Amino acid sequence: xxxxxxxxxxxxxxxxxxxxxxxxxxxxxxxxxxxxxxxxxxxxxxxxxxxxxxxxxxxxxxxxxxxxxxxxxxxxxxxxxxxxxxxxxxxxxxxxxxxxxxxxxxxxxxxxxxxxxxxxxxxxxxxxxxxxxxxxxxxxxxxxxxxxxxxxxxxxxxxxxxxxxxxxxxxxxxxxxxxxxxxxxxxxxxxxxxxxxxxxxxxxxxxxxxxxxxxxxxxxxxxxxxxxxxxxxxxxxxxxxxxxxxxxxxxxxxxxxxxxxxxxxxxxxxxxxxxxxxxxxxxxxxxxxxxxxxxxxxxxxxxxxxxxxxxxxxxxxxxxxxxxxxxxxxxxxxxxxxxxxxxxxxxxxxxxxxxxxxxxxxxxxxxxxxxxxxxxxxxxxxxxxxxxxxxxxxxxxxxxxxxxxxxxxxxxxxxxxxxxxxxxxxxxxxxxxxxxxxxxxxxxxxxxxxxxxxxxxxxxxxxxxxxxxxxxxxxxxxxxxxxxxxxxxxxxxxxxxxxxxxxxxxxxxxxxxxxxxxxxxxxxxxxxxxxxxxxxxxxxxxxxxxxxxxxxxxxxxxxxxxxxxxxxxxxxxxxxxxxxxxxxxxxxxxxxxxxxxxxxxxxxxxxxxxxxxxxxxxxxxxx
Ligand code: CUA
Numbered sequence: 001x002x003x004x005x006x007x008x009x010x011x012x013x014x015x016x017x018x019x020x021x022x023x024x025x026x027x028x029x030x031x032x033x034x035x036x037x038x039x040x041x042x043x044x045x046x047x048x049x050x051x052x053x054x055x056x057x058x059x060x061x062x063x064x065x066x067x068x069x070x071x072x073x074x075x076x077x078x079x080x081x082x083x084x085x086x087x088x089x090x091x092x093x094x095x096x097x098x099x100x101x102x103x104x105x106x107x108x109x110x111x112x113x114x115x116x117x118x119x120x121x122x123x124x125x126x127x128x129x130x131x132x133x134x135x136x137x138x139x140x141x142x143x144x145x146x147x148x149x150x151x152x153x154x155x156x157x158x159x160x161x162x163x164x165x166x167x168x169x170x171x172x173x174x175x176x177x178x179x180x181x182x183x184x185x186x187x188x189x190x191x192x193x194x195x196x197x198x199x200x201x202x203x204x205x206x207x208x209x210x211x212x213x214x215x216x217x218x219x220x221x222x223x224x225x226x227x228x229x230x231x232x233x234x235x236x237x238x239x240x241x242x243x244x245x246x247x248x249x250x251x252x253x254x255x256x257x258x259x260x261x262x263x264x265x266x267x268x269x270x271x272x273x274x275x276x277x278x279x280x281x282x283x284x285x286x287x288x289x290x291x292x293x294x295x296x297x298x299x300x301x302x303x304x305x306x307x308x309x310x311x312x313x314x315x316x317x318x319x320x321x322x323x324x325x326x327x328x329x330x331x332x333x334x335x336x337x338x339x340x341x342x343x344x345x346x347x348x349x350x351x352x353x354x355x356x357x358x359x360x361x362x363x364x365x366x367x368x369x370x371x372x373x374x375x376x377x378x379x380x381x382x383x384x385x386x387x388x389x390x391x392x393x394x395x396x397x398x399x400x401x402x403x404x405x406x407x408x409x410x411x412x413x414x415x416x417x418x419x420x421x422x423x424x425x426x427x428x429x430x431x432x433x434x435x436x437x438x439x440x441x442x443x444x445x446x447x448x449x450x451x452x453x454x455x456x457x458x459x460x461x462x463x464x465x466x467x468x469x470x471x472x473x474x475x476x477x478x479x480x481x482x483x484x485x486x487x488x489x490x491x492x493x494x495x496x497x498x499x500x501x502x503x504x505x506x507x508x509x510x511x512x513x514x515x516x517x518x519x520x521x522x523x524x525x526x527x528x529x530x531x532x533x534x535x536x537x538x539x540x541x542x543x544x545x546x547x548x549x550x551x552x553x554x555x556x557x558x559x560x561x562x563x564x565x566x567x568x569x570x571x572x573x574x575x576x577x578x579x580x581x582x583x584x585x586x587x588x589x590x591x592x593x594x595x596x597x598x599x600x601x602x603x604x605x606x607x608x609x610x611x612x613x614x615x616x617x618x619x620x621x622x623x
Contacts, residue, residue, distance in 0.1 A: 022046035022084075031073070031095070032056040034102035034456075035449025042111045045088045049110075051081040061096030064110055065529075066564030072097045085110075089117040089567065090622050092445070094529065096558065101212050101300040102456055104530055109447050118622040121571045122615060128575055129611040132582045136600055170353070170407040172398070181395050181408070184373070187243060188260045195246040198309070200541060205306025209543030213558075215302040216541035219533045221309070222299050227527040229339075230519050238346035239339055242392040247312050248329055251320025252377070262373055271324045274331055280425040284337030285432055289474060291334050292436055293467050296443065296455035326377040329392055340389040341429045342516045344416035350391055350398070351382070353407045358383030366397040366406075373399035382406055387416035389426070417509050417584050420591060427508030428479065434511050434613065435478040437518040439470055441620045445525050481609070482508065488605035489589070493598040506592055507606050510585040514610055517577025518617050521570040525621065529560040570621045578614045582607045 025047050030037045032055065043049055053062060053073045061072040066087055073079035095106035172178045180186055197220075205217035212218035233241045253259055255269045291298065291308070298304045312333070319328035329336055352358050358366075358381075366382045369375035373396040376382070380390055382397045398406045442448070443455050453459075454466040486504040536557075540548040585606045589599035 022048060024048040024050065026050045026052065028052045028054070029062075029108075030054055030056055031060040031062075031106075033058065033100050034095070034106040034452055036062075036093070036095075036106070036108035036447075037449070039108040039447035039449060040111065041108070042113060043085045045085055045112050045114070047085045047112075049083055049085050053079045053081065058099050059097050060099050060106070062093050063096040063560060063563075064093045065091045065560070065566070067091065067110075068563075070096050085112045087564075088112045089115055091564075092525075094560075098211055098213055101210070102296070102452060103211075104213055104300070104526070105296075105444050105452055107445060107447060115623065117567060117571075118618060121575075121618050121622055124571070125575060125578060125611060125614050125618060128579060129582060129607055129614075132579050133603060133607050136586050136603065168407070168409040168411050170409055172406075172408050177408075182399055184262065184399065185260050187394055190244040191246060191249045192259075194244045195249050198246040202306055202309060204541045204543075205302045205309070207542060208302055210302060211543060212300045212302060213530070213533050214537060214540075214543035216537045216543075217302045217305050218300065219530075219537045221305055223527065223530050224534055227523050227531075230516075230523045231527070234339065234342045234346065235516060235520070236346060236348070238343040238348045238388045239391060239393045240348070241339060242329060242336075243394060245329075247309075247333065248316045248320065248326060250313065251317045251328065252326070254317070255320050255325070256374070262369070262371060264371075267324075269320060269324060270322050272322055274323055274327045278331060280423065281331075281337045281340065281429055282425050283331060284334055285425065285428055287332070287334035288337055288432060288436075289471065292439075293470060294457075295440070296452065297457060299444075300456075325375075325379055326392060326394075327379075330378055330390060337429050338433050341426060341433065341512060343388040344419075345414050345513055345516055346388060347411050347413050347415075349388055349409050349411055349415070350393055350395075351385055351407055351409060353405050355383050357403055357405050361403060361405075363402070365400040365402060369396075370400045370402070373397075375400070386421070387419045389416070414513060414580065414584060417512055418587055418591070422505050422509065424505055427505045428475075430508045430511040430515060431478045431482065432474045434515040434518065435474045437515060437522055438616060438620070439473060441518075441522050441525075441617065445522070446620065482511075485605045485609040489602040492604055493589075493593055493602035495593050495595075495598045495602075498592055503592060503602070506588050507585060510581045510588055510606060510610065511613075513580035513584060514574075514577040514613060517573045517580075518613075520577075521573045521617060521621065524566055524569045524573065528562045528566060530558075532557070532559040567622050571618070574614050574617055578610055581610045585610070 023044070025043050027038070027041055027050070029041070029051050031053065041049075041051075051062070053060075053071065054077070055073055055075040057075060059072065059074050061070065062081065063070045064083075066089075067083055069081055069083055071079055071081050089112060091110045091112070093108045093110055095103055097103075099106065172181065201217045201221060204215055208215045208217065229241055255267045257263060257265065257268050294304070298308055315332065316328040319332055364381075364383075365372075365375075367375045376397055377394055378390055378392045382401070385391060398408070443451050451466070454462040457463045483500070483504050486507050487500050489503055489507065490498060490500050537543065538551055542548065582603070585603050586599065589602045589606075590596060593599045593602060
């Protein structure tokens with residue numbers, strides 16, 4: 001339904017007959033690495049547009065989304081592109097000739113006014129936010145019928161209970177899945193395969209062409225793997241990536257001195273326990289920001305990608321030799337933090353079927369290990385496991401539990417977001433991921449060439465400014481504004497006793513669905529337009545071009561697919577995230593306030609914040 005609504009409000013006006021006299025508009029566009037000048041071209045629908053293209057340095061090209069125009073032009077000549085601007089909206093134009101490391105991000109925008117798709121999407125976001133909040137308000141108000149907190153408390157209890165027990169289906173009931181997952185070689189095989197793949201990535205990163213879009217490592221890590229992780233594995237498979245991740249493989253096999261069989265010997269590690277003060281994801285919050293700071297370089301320079309990945313593997317190996325089990329994955333890995341946060345949305349979980357049975361059963365093989373398998377490498381106890389965040393889905397407990405008390409459940413989306421136990425480090429992860437999605441969208445996909453230059457280390461002072469801005473936005477601005485809205489939530493609720501800090505941390509979890517969908521929207525913007533690189537680098541992974549054509553697809557050209565449809569997919573993702581987030585906000589509010597009336601009022605400012613965030617992303621993508 002949401003899809004057809006988006007279609008109607010947003011698509012229809014783009015083809016509505018134009019008003020006013022069409023004009024002929026001429027633009028002189030200068031291109032140099034890695035920007036167009038002007039980067040924004042504004043016309044009215046119906047205008048006849050003439051672009052005179054010149055390059056100030058190397059060969060560039062221009063491809064205009066949805067208009068399907070593609071023209072390559074050389075330095076010193078003026079190439080002309082002519083078309084009728086018959087579709088309203090904002091359309092990216094992209095450099096279509098590989099011109100250097102930032103080439104995939106050499107973008108501009110053609111805005112054909114009136115920009116109905118953006119306005120339509122904005123109005124739709126307002127209607128949807130208002131409608132979702134309105135639906136919460138229309139529910140029977142228990143305050144009137146039943147003064148006191150009984151009814152509300154019952155509502156919360158039933159929600160939590162519902163989240164915990166009902167609507168579950170245990171995948172292990174399916175015979176072949178059960179046999180596969182219980183087999184000792186299950187995780188080993190997946191890890192070994194991905195390690196092999198990883199080896200190709202390291203080799204091509206270190207020895208392949210320095211041009212990112214022709215290099216296997218860049219294309220398969222930052223386009224294929226990233227899209228797979230964000231758009232499929234995380235939203236649908238929880239931490240399944242951690243099941244197959246090659247980074248900790250060497251360390252884990254060395255610790256165990258075994259690949260597959262469970263050996264009953266002392267683990268090959270000092271086995272130190274991670275310091276208590278660091279048993280949280282703060283370190284991962286900061287290490288993610290550290291990688292994010294240099295992302296313009298890491299994402300585009302194969303050597304940088306290779307060195308980062310190598311350093312991860314070395315760190316994981318060292319950590320495995322010093323600390324027990326998967327300390328690296330749990331507390332150090334910079335990807336681990338956001339994977340744990342967003343895995344809570346996923347409709348898959350590994351849980352004890354009956355936690356009471358765990359309590360009564362003293363042997364605790366799931367912690368200590370048994371003949372069948374190792375004690376939980378993630379240092380969790382399945383008996384009390386209540387959310388996906390720190391379960392690496394290694395399937396050891398499924399093998400070790402003698403009572404057959406572990407299930408792999410299919411469950412409703414977002415069930416873990418209702419877990420009452422909330423933490424400041426996770427709240428900050430939610431801010432960091434949301435802010436980073438915005439910053440990445442602006443830097444990588446925006447029309448601002450200077451910003452790309454700053455992020456790309458063009459000069460140290462400018463990079464310093466960029467770094468400062470990035471850190472301040474992530475750590476101060478977004479949390480600060482959210483604090484204000486949490487305070488407003490308290491004010492609206494009229495409940496004096498609830499501390500703002502508690503609301504701030506609790507409501508931060510409402511940013512998880514919207515944040516994830518913002519990343520999905522970000523990923524849409526490049527996966528369809530750059531996905532075709534995968535075919536050509538598959539046949540020539542090093543990009544050397546001499547005799548390499550493994551699968552005969554080496555000369556597969558750059559083909560953007562569905563470029564005109566990207567904004568609609570982005571609207572769909574963002575609006576779905578908005579609805580989801582507002583609903584989570586109401587449930588979170590119910591947990592924090594005694595009366596559902598208070599909760600309903602407290603949700604208003606939070607819904608306002610969420611709508612504002614959605615507007616910012618709509619503006620970035622469509623405005
Ligand atoms: Cu300019 Cu590619």
